[in-house]
Amino acid sequence: MTAQPLLATEGLGFDVSTRTLWNGVRFEAYPGSAVAVRGVSGQGKSTLLRCLGGLQVPARGRVRVLGEDVHRVGAAERRRLRREALGFVMQDHAVVPEWTVAQNLGVLRPAGTTRAALRERIDEALSVVGLRGRHRTRAGLLSGGEQQRVAVARVLAQRPRVVLADEPTASLDEESAERVRHGLDALRRTGSAIVVATHDPMLVEWAGAELDLADFAASVSTRKP
Numbered sequence: 001m002t003a004q005p006l007l008a009t010e011g012l013g014f015d016v017s018t019r020t021l022w023n024g025v026r027f028e029a030y031p032g033s034a035v036a037v038r039g040v041s042g043q044g045k046s047t048l049l050r051c052l053g054g055l056q057v058p059a060r061g062r063v064r065v066l067g068e069d070v071h072r073v074g075a076a077e078r079r080r081l082r083r084e085a086l087g088f089v090m091q092d093h094a095v096v097p098e099w100t101v102a103q104n105l106g107v108l109r110p111a112g113t114t115r116a117a118l119r120e121r122i123d124e125a126l127s128v129v130g131l132r133g134r135h136r137t138r139a140g141l142l143s144g145g146e147q148q149r150v151a152v153a154r155v156l157a158q159r160p161r162v163v164l165a166d167e168p169t170a171s172l173d174e175e176s177a178e179r180v181r182h183g184l185d186a187l188r189r190t191g192s193a194i195v196v197a198t199h200d201p202m203l204v205e206w207a208g209a210e211l212d213l214a215d216f217a218a219s220v221s222t223r224k225p
């Protein structure tokens, strides 16, 4: 039996004023896979990620997450998908600065996960990103790169089926970037599909599959490795 893609799009397009950012984007991401979305600055990588996560509405086409059309389901179902199936590492608003690191990581307790199990996952995730023992630090006091790693640790603790990560290594030194790749790799091995917008050649190489928005009608399909 062929596994169903966790994330799939058909003919996705987005326009800004008179310009088409991208069009005809076809995408299939299967469990245990990773895709690097590439493109020059301003080509619309972040916009594509937001459309994939149902945070922005594309001009054309459809996005299905676990078979559900994220832009056409009712509000309650969309919330459920965002809460239970999707994990975001976005460039802005990565963390809530007034909350502690642990509060930021514990904000989404996946269904069926006990508080104790979540605490264990949080400890593990903070170790992976090199922030062991920083649970009680107020997130706003951390450096930009550390906050970025908190955002990555949050998806590691949440373990969503689909991870949408926008330049997760952009503001990091090589050692921290390696930790982030290691964390994303752990998620991939547990069967998540990872979509990562990036300029980082190491992360592109790690992903193994690429969607280049410079190609009109960009298309990519992954298979479980």
Ligand SMILES: Nc1ncnc2c1ncn2[C@@H]1O[C@H](COP(=O)(O)OP(=O)(O)OP(=O)(O)O)[C@@H](O)[C@H]1O
Pocket: 016, 017, 021, 039, 040, 041, 042, 043, 044, 045, 046, 047, 048
């Ligand atoms: N809703 C919108 N209305 C008007 N312009 C928009 C809208 N959404 C995105 N844009 C424009 O689309 C372009 C693409 O932005 P986006 O942030 O997606 O690019 P990017 O490839 O992620 O860039 P970078 O690599 O610099 O982060 C930008 O010029 C942005 O201002």
